[in-house]
Amino acid sequence: xxxxxxxxxxxxxxxxxxxxxxxxxxxxxxxxxxxxxxxxxxxxxxxxxxxxxxxxxxxxxxxxxxxxxxxxxxxxxxxxxxxxxxxxxxxxxxxxxxxxxxxxxxxxxxxxxxxxxxxxxxxxxxxxxxxxxxxxxxxxxxxxxxxxxxxxxxxxxxxxxxxxxxxxxxxxxxxxxxxxxxxxxxxxxxxxxxxxxxxxxxxxxxxxxxxxxxxxxxxxxxxxxxxxxxxxxxxxxxxxxxxxxxxxxxxxxxxxxxxxxxxxxxxxxxxxxxxxxxxxxxxxxxxxxxxxxxxxxxxxxxxxxxxxxxxxxxxxxxxxxxxxxxxxxxxxxxxxxxx
Amino acid sequence: xxxxxxxxxxxxxxxxxxxxxxxxxxxxxxxxxxxxxxxxxxxxxxxxxxxxxxxxxxxxxxxxxxxxxxxxxxxxxxxxxxxxxxxxxxxxxxxxxxxxxxxxxxxxxxxxxxxxxxxxxxxxxxxxxxxxxxxxxxxxxxxxxxxxxxxxxxxxxxxxxxxxxxxxxxxxxxxxxxxxxxxxxxxxxxxxxxxxxxxxxxxxxxxxxxxxxxxxxxxxxxxxxxxxxxxxxxxxxxxxxxxxxxxxxxxxxxxxxxxxxxxxxxxxxxxxxxxxxxxxxxxxxxxxxxxxxxxxxxxxxxxxxxxxxxxxxxxxxxxxxxxxxxxxxxxxxxxxxxx
DNA sequence: GTGAAAGCGCTAACAA
DNA sequence: TTGTTAGCGCTTTCAC
Numbered sequence: 001x002x003x004x005x006x007x008x009x010x011x012x013x014x015x016x017x018x019x020x021x022x023x024x025x026x027x028x029x030x031x032x033x034x035x036x037x038x039x040x041x042x043x044x045x046x047x048x049x050x051x052x053x054x055x056x057x058x059x060x061x062x063x064x065x066x067x068x069x070x071x072x073x074x075x076x077x078x079x080x081x082x083x084x085x086x087x088x089x090x091x092x093x094x095x096x097x098x099x100x101x102x103x104x105x106x107x108x109x110x111x112x113x114x115x116x117x118x119x120x121x122x123x124x125x126x127x128x129x130x131x132x133x134x135x136x137x138x139x140x141x142x143x144x145x146x147x148x149x150x151x152x153x154x155x156x157x158x159x160x161x162x163x164x165x166x167x168x169x170x171x172x173x174x175x176x177x178x179x180x181x182x183x184x185x186x187x188x189x190x191x192x193x194x195x196x197x198x199x200x201x202x203x204x205x206x207x208x209x210x211x212x213x214x215x216x217x218x219x220x221x222x223x224x225x226x227x228x229x230x231x232x233x234x235x236x237x238x239x240x241x242x243x244x245x246x247x248x249x250x251x252x253x254x255x256x257x258x259x260x261x262x263x264x265x266x267x268x269x270x271x272x273x274x275x276x277x278x279x280x281x282x283x284x285x286x287x288x289x290x291x292x293x294x295x296x297x298x299x300x301x302x303x304x305x306x307x308x309x310x311x312x313x314x315x316x317x318x319x320x321x322x323x324x325x326x327x328x329x330x331x332x333x334x335x336x337x338x339x
Numbered sequence: 340x341x342x343x344x345x346x347x348x349x350x351x352x353x354x355x356x357x358x359x360x361x362x363x364x365x366x367x368x369x370x371x372x373x374x375x376x377x378x379x380x381x382x383x384x385x386x387x388x389x390x391x392x393x394x395x396x397x398x399x400x401x402x403x404x405x406x407x408x409x410x411x412x413x414x415x416x417x418x419x420x421x422x423x424x425x426x427x428x429x430x431x432x433x434x435x436x437x438x439x440x441x442x443x444x445x446x447x448x449x450x451x452x453x454x455x456x457x458x459x460x461x462x463x464x465x466x467x468x469x470x471x472x473x474x475x476x477x478x479x480x481x482x483x484x485x486x487x488x489x490x491x492x493x494x495x496x497x498x499x500x501x502x503x504x505x506x507x508x509x510x511x512x513x514x515x516x517x518x519x520x521x522x523x524x525x526x527x528x529x530x531x532x533x534x535x536x537x538x539x540x541x542x543x544x545x546x547x548x549x550x551x552x553x554x555x556x557x558x559x560x561x562x563x564x565x566x567x568x569x570x571x572x573x574x575x576x577x578x579x580x581x582x583x584x585x586x587x588x589x590x591x592x593x594x595x596x597x598x599x600x601x602x603x604x605x606x607x608x609x610x611x612x613x614x615x616x617x618x619x620x621x622x623x624x625x626x627x628x629x630x631x632x633x634x635x636x637x638x639x640x641x642x643x644x645x646x647x648x649x650x651x652x653x654x655x656x657x658x659x660x661x662x663x664x665x666x667x668x669x670x671x672x673x674x675x676x677x678x
Numbered sequence: 679g680t681g682a683a684a685g686c687g688c689t690a691a692c693a694a
Numbered sequence: 695t696t697g698t699t700a701g702c703g704c705t706t707t708c709a710c
Binding site: 341342343353354357360361385386387388389390391392393394 | 702703704705706
């Protein structure tokens, strides 16, 4: 079942069938009709792989995130799928599980020539890994890592966002503000910029940054936040606020506080990061920094689309910073009277 | 940059390069070495679209779920990506947004010939839509709808699972058990089977099923659960337990109860469905029915792989029922003393 | 063990 | 407006 069969059935040439299939303007209505009937009769569908080979484009972009079990990446992936669809692109999805090796693999000729471009949210990848990349499909990075590389990079201003969160806690009168989400062993980890923001805002306010309140975590999920918070409390520290690397960690921490009879926000105010829907429905809704996920997704897709359209004349590398907003909820403000 | 270039560079034929690339056994070490050097020198990577065209297979399967913002589908998608990777398949992802039209579109020649098979979790699709399908890529359905169609269908036994949940509540002495998640207007909706299970288990236990306790929702998210629960309470009903269609609805309902001073589980016990990680970290952890998502994903992928392997000789259509388990947590048992 | 050549289905020059 | 044909890069008979 190919163009040739349809052509034979309709008594025209393949070119004519191709013209009809591709909605080429200059086809007489009669021919068009005749061809269309043949198409319907045979149930013809164009073989897209052949088209891809011929055109050198597939309309597929790959998205590689650490894992979909993390709602932030799931929501982001959903946004990317939608943004891609708006440009008639489809998304090929891959997991990196936060493994440097898998991140490397995905940047190095992953599905070569079948993906037109790649959107990657790296966790472990180092600049030199990326510098060694040979694949020529456009690559755009998203997320909080900072690289100095010739690839577009989409990320909100993490330092400013973190400062906003800490500022909010300071404004509420909190002074012993813990940062929950450090990775002591890996200085270039994603959380680094947010830690810098925490330090900067405390410094700017003349509050001493107690390094004992920089609490490490083993990962980025709820269980890690719970363990990190438990360790902090077990060490005898008593913060009056927690700025967590992300919402999942904040949620894990709140669970631990609840188990230990600490009230949020009366005893400990909590701010997260990501604005997961999940944070809006807990017993205590979560104050959080909301990155504009739609914008991140849109900008990432547009970056690829533009580089593909720019026939060879590649523009300069861009650092784009979508907006963010602080969502003030019960974990800092307390519960308002039901209305 | 193609096989031909490499062949020229190495001074051999295209066939020989192809043999090396495809790890064909009978190549003399000397030739292999020579070719490999040329490959490295030129940075050659096979053009997969050409290979796809030639072989008629792409190694890509499509997964269509309603939306990734729902953690159940996100977790499932993650499991599918992993299950596919185990068979050297990659996943192309699409959203249907629970729209019948989009579900239809995806079953009808979506990316024809570029996807080897399709895994679909339908919400709105009707049997006749599927019966009219012409695309010949293997299609496997997942999820709780019941069809009588010549496609493999992977789903846990929803009626049995629902009965287990209701049984648990009855065992705890609850008698006014609400079902939160009906869609009155659409009898063939996914929640139907779980409603049937609710009815069956009550009947089997000689408890009168109070139809007033069958509460409708407008959708499947937390906000819908909250609204549905609020409406139930506003109507003056006082259930002593809630069996929710899914965890998100249960979580929304619990939030409303918390706002209204109802204690879970003392006043109202709650059971959800899906075993989202989210349910394990709330102030009150959620008792829930846990479908075996890994198994669902694995079986779905295997179904496609097997049909693809079965050269024409297509086996009989299968209805597969992966297992499930009731996870008993605080929303029915209450909080145990911290240990 | 290696080479020559056909052909997967499509698009796009170029011709008519 | 429509037809002819080359060729995208690969795999795969079939020779040698």
